Amino acid sequence: MTDVLDQTTALDQLRKMTTVVADTGEVAAVKKYQPVDCTTNPSLVFGALKDPASEALVAKExxxxxxxxKTPEEVTETLTVAVGAELTKLVPGRVSTEVDACLSFDTAASVDRARAIVADYAARGIGRDRILIKLASTWEGIRAAEILQGEGIDCNLTLLFSMAQAAACADAGAFLISPFVGRITDWHKKAEGVEGYAPEEDPGVKSVRAIYDYYKSNDIETVVMGASFRNTGQIKALAGCDNLTISPKLLDELAADNTDLPRALSPDMASGVPPVKLDEAAFRWDMNADAMATEKLAEGIRNFDADHQKLIKMITTLLNQGA
Structure with a gap:
């Protein structure tokens, strides 16, 4: 048995088998945890506005x-990229930057917005190899990713709750997907009237494991990044997944945990499940048949948009203060 004094933390062990991504836009948190990549969304940028470490950056923008x-909407867009640009100085990998949730059902507008984000980063001296464009995993968002990937712009498909979404993202050549563990679990807890699940039986964990198995069974290069965790048990049950994006609170818990962390996922464990090809009709039918995925995708888009509108409102107030 390993001597407790010789054990590394659960976070240290996790980093040896999985790329750890910080689910935060706060500079202080990124400096503390030193993740490989960072991911952002409107709520995280909103948090950065309150972060003392970002005060000068916000004032400048x-x-x-x-x-x-510029309009409040335009300033919101440039500020989001400015926060992302600052984060590229702190991580060696990539920073995900989100296309506005209100464009989730408009392929052309999503592509245009993504190109504008890439151009804004380029104007700040940051190449596309340092960023990921974050899109909702709607049919239209996946089609936008397909176009952008063809232009050499790597994409992160978020709000992913089903195998149909995962298969379609793979067909589109998406660079990375973010299946949402906790939100899947939340839905099932409410639907089944239970307080929780053991990690091995957790519906969110099982969903990501199935997607990981599908990808590895079919040599799909798209990165699987588990997201939206409610507890460290879910994270541990996915140890070995390509990437995991984790909140500061749960990173703290993993850093304080000195128990052994066995590997749960590995390409060598692939079961050989066959590939699935989905056209638009089949994708929409499969999504319609999956109440959880349909409801959580719609809810996620609404919530991301609400956060975006809240961000715009705060920017409007800051702009008016100096008018």
Whole structure:
């Protein structure tokens, strides 16, 4: 048995088999945990606005926007990229930057917005190899990713709750997908009237394991990044997954945990499940048949948009303060 004094933390052990991504846009948290990659969304950018470490950055972008006569929406877009640009200085890997949730059902508009994000990063001296464009895993979002991937712009498909979404993302050549563990579990807990699940029986964990198995069985290069965790048990049950994006609170818990962490996922464990090809009709039918995926995707888009609108409102207030 391993001597407790010689054991590394669960977080240290996890990092040896999985790329750990920080689910935060706060500079102080990124400096503390030193993840390989970072992921952002409107709520995380909103949090960065309250982060003392980002105060000068925010003030600079607000003043520049005011002088240029930009709208609150335009300043919100540039500030989001500015926060992402700052994060690229702190991580060796990539920073995901989200296309507005309100564009989730508009392929052309999503592509245009993604190109604008890439151009804004380029103007700040940051190449596309340092960023991922984050899109909702709607049929339209997946089609936008297919176009962008063809242009050499790597994409992160988020709000992913089903095998249909995962298979379609793979067919589109998406660089990375973010299946949401906790939100799947939340839905099933409510539907089944239970308080929780053992990690091995957790519906969110089982969903990601099935997607991982499908990808590895079919030599799909798309990165699987588990997201939206409710507890460290879910994280441990997915140890070995390509990437895991974890909140600061759960990173703290893993860093304070000195128990052994066995590998749960490995390409060598692939079961050989056959590939599935989905056209639009089949994709929409499979999504319609999956109440959980349909409801959580719609809810996620609504919530991301609400956070975006809240961010715009706060930017409007900051712009008016200096008017």
């Amino acid at each position: 607000i003043e520049a926007g005011r002088k240029a006569g």
